Amino acid sequence: QSALTQPPSASGSPGQSVTISCTGTSSDIGVYNYVSWYQQHPGKAPKLMIYEVTKRPSGVPDRFSGSKSGNTASLTVSGLQAEDEADYYCNSHAGSNTWVFGGGTKLTVL
Amino acid sequence: EVQLVESGGGLVQPGGSLRLSCAVSGFTFSNYYMNWVRQAPGKGLEWVAIINQDGSETQYVDSVKGRFSVSRDNAKNSLYLQMNSLRAEDTAVYYCVRGESGAFVIWGQGTKVTVSS
Numbered sequence: 509q510s511a512l513t514q515p516p517s518a519s520g521s522p523g524q525s526v527t528i529s530c531t532g533t534s535s536d537i538g539v540y541n542y543v544s545w546y547q548q549h550p551g552k553a554p555k556l557m558i559y560e561v562t563k564r565p566s567g568v569p570d571r572f573s574g575s576k577s578g579n580t581a582s583l584t585v586s587g588l589q590a591e592d593e594a595d596y597y598c599n600s601h602a603g604s605n606t607w608v609f610g611g612g613t614k615l616t617v618l
Numbered sequence: 619e620v621q622l623v624e625s626g627g628g629l630v631q632p633g634g635s636l637r638l639s640c641a642v643s644g645f646t647f648s649n650y651y652m653n654w655v656r657q658a659p660g661k662g663l664e665w666v667a668i669i670n671q672d673g674s675e676t677q678y679v680d681s682v683k684g685r686f687s688v689s690r691d692n693a694k695n696s697l698y699l700q701m702n703s704l705r706a707e708d709t710a711v712y713y714c715v716r717g718e719s720g721a722f723v724i725w726g727q728g729t730k731v732t733v734s735s
Contacts, residue, residue: 509680511662542720546663553713553728554663559721597663601720605668605677607653612662 512537512598512610519616520588528613530581530598536608538579542601545574545583548612549594557596558583585615593617620644620724622714627729634704638729640697640714645724648672648692651717654699656710657728664710667699668717682708704733 513531520526530537530545537543543561546554556565558574561581571586581600585592598610626638638654654666667678667688676688687700697714709732716724 540720544721546722548663553725554722555725556721556723559719559723563719565723595662599663599665599722605675606679607665607668609655609663609665 509602509606509608512600512608514596514598514610514613516611517614517616519618520585521618522588522590524588525584525586526588526615527582527584528596528598528615530583530600530610532579532581532600532608534579536579536600536602537576537581540601540603541576543574543576543581544599545572545581546597546599547592547594548597554597588617590617620716622716622724622726624712624714624726624729627712627731629732629734630704631735632705632733634733635700635702636704636731638699638701638712638714638731640726642695642697642714642716645716647690647695652688652690652697653715653717653722654688654697655713655715655722655725656708656731657713658707658710661710666712669697701731704731706733709733 545558548554561576602608621643669688685703711728713728714726715722
């Protein structure tokens, strides 16, 4: 049950695209398509942004997209907006109905 | 409107116990897996426990196994987390979360637990 690895920070200017990586192992991201991403603004509860690697819940802008290759998943935010500035966390199933989060990435909109 | 409302947090001494509750409304509680996720001050998210729809299956993160117990009462639309032998490192905001499609879909606002003497 080791945490997934995310970069501590990422940044981009308004209108640009930013990609946040999430690296796991062959026991979690590498074998399961249950990878999800969460956005958390300060003092607020997290919000689901992407599930099952690439799917967006209703109401999430299509500027947010997810992908996976091998043991690494990625979240891309296109057309950055000021309100996208937040902490982002990835999550993966890790077998036997256990789940593991990444350490989080603070996204700054310059 | 879907709502998850946690309660029961507070200040407890190391070695003590606390029972968290989560009152659910706005959806058929008995149809869903439910989870507890916590966040220590200034830190990231940590999945803590999961329980299946009828309460017959549970699973925990290694750090709380043998100390925490998750349960549910579908007649009362409520989820619980019994926390025993609490340690300073259990200090966190605890979120009640509805699971679906391998994700944490609906989150409560959280209840704060502080373990300190």
